[in-house]
Amino acid sequence: MLAVIVIVIAASYLFFELKGNWYNEKIYTDLLMEPEQSQGDSAGEPVLRYSLEELKKVNPDCVGIIEVLGTGIYYPVVISDKEDGLYYMNRNFYQEKDGRGSIFMDYRCDPEKPSTNLMFYGHRMRNNQMFAQLKQYKSKEFWKAHQIIYYTDENGTKQYQIFAAYLSGDPEGMDETQKRYQMEFIEGDLAEERNKFLSAVKSWSFYDTGVTVDAEKTEEFITLRTCDYAVNNGRISVVAKLTGKMTN
DSSP states (O other): OHHHHHHHHHHHHHHHHHHHHHHHHHHHHHOOOOOOOOOOOOOOOOOOOSOOHHHHHTTEEEEEEEEEEEEEEEEEEEOOOOOGGGGOOOTTTTTTTOOOEEEEEEEESSSTTTTSEEEEEBBOOOTTTTGGGGGGGSHHHHHHHOOOEEEEEEEEEEEEEEEEEEEEEEEGGGHHHHIIIIIIOOOOOOOOHHHHHHHHHHHHHHHHHHHOOOTOOOOEEEEEEEEEESTTEEEEEEEEEEEEEEEO
């Protein structure tokens, strides 16, 4: 009898897990449509097959769309200062309670200015949804094949090149420099401040990408972040620099 109960509980858990994963995938397929293999115009730009304006009608908290071709990362981005900025950690795009959460921007960022470093968070799902593929950036070979991030907001699409990927641990165990640049760097108007940020994340990177970043010329960065279980409260961060703008 005990064995039967255990089997029933396990089967129920699996059923609801699969159902939740299916629903999560359906949400974003319905909203954005699945991206095809890299298709672009003569300049190699991605074909944008969605409407940010329509997404904002569904959820006014939507500020953009993030895409990394060939990784499955292709999601609307939301932002909210509710619940200390963690509102969308456990809510989907429709603001329904959902442990898979949404891809959300740090509430301290200014998506319109924009802030020096726009920070995006997403869960690391076992079925590779959300930001699970960020774990692949531990491999330099994966980085070589997926260096470019596209971010679309009301001003058009921007292209960013990844120049560092690193692992960080428990914030309580960090010194002030680590806290500043691993977890909290959002605004840095001076080139000196951006240089400190660049030096820090490059020194922490899993490998040397060889990508040059000039703090005097590069004023915009984005960071994608998800959980990692190699260390206590671990996070994998992927950092990229602005390399081009494609105005709609």
